[in-house]
Amino acid sequence: MSAAQNTAALAKERLFGQGGLRDEFTKLATGGRMSDSESIEWEKLDLGHRMAMMLLAGVDGDLGELAQRAWRELPPTEREAIKAEVRAAKAAFSRLMALSGRW
Numbered sequence: 001m002s003a004a005q006n007t008a009a010l011a012k013e014r015l016f017g018q019g020g021l022r023d024e025f026t027k028l029a030t031g032g033r034m035s036d037s038e039s040i041e042w043e044k045l046d047l048g049h050r051m052a053m054m055l056l057a058g059v060d061g062d063l064g065e066l067a068q069r070a071w072r073e074l075p076p077t078e079r080e081a082i083k084a085e086v087r088a089a090k091a092a093f094s095r096l097m098a099l100s101g102r103w
Contacts, residue, residue, distance in 0.1 A: 038079075042071035053089070057081035
């Protein structure tokens with residue numbers, strides 16, 4: 001890994017990693033009421049979408065029950081797998097235009 005890549009990776013971790021600047025700014029903006037951006041996003045996500053992401057991530061078990069859990073109640077390996085699938089879905093869906101139109 002080059003020095004530039006290493007620096008970029010460190011900056012990304014500092015911004016978006018657990019307890020990073022995004023979480024810090026969320027805590028400041030909400031007066032400490034909400035301090036974990038990932039948990040907040042997971043909580044606001046529709047149950048069906050949670051189940052779909054868990055299925056794509058290869059999570060085993062009763063997805064209806066597992067999807068009702070809070071983000072931090074999921075094991076770290078499952079959280080990482082779900083996050084990878086969310087990134088893949090975001091990249092794939094960002095290219096869709098005609099399918100998202102209302103005409």
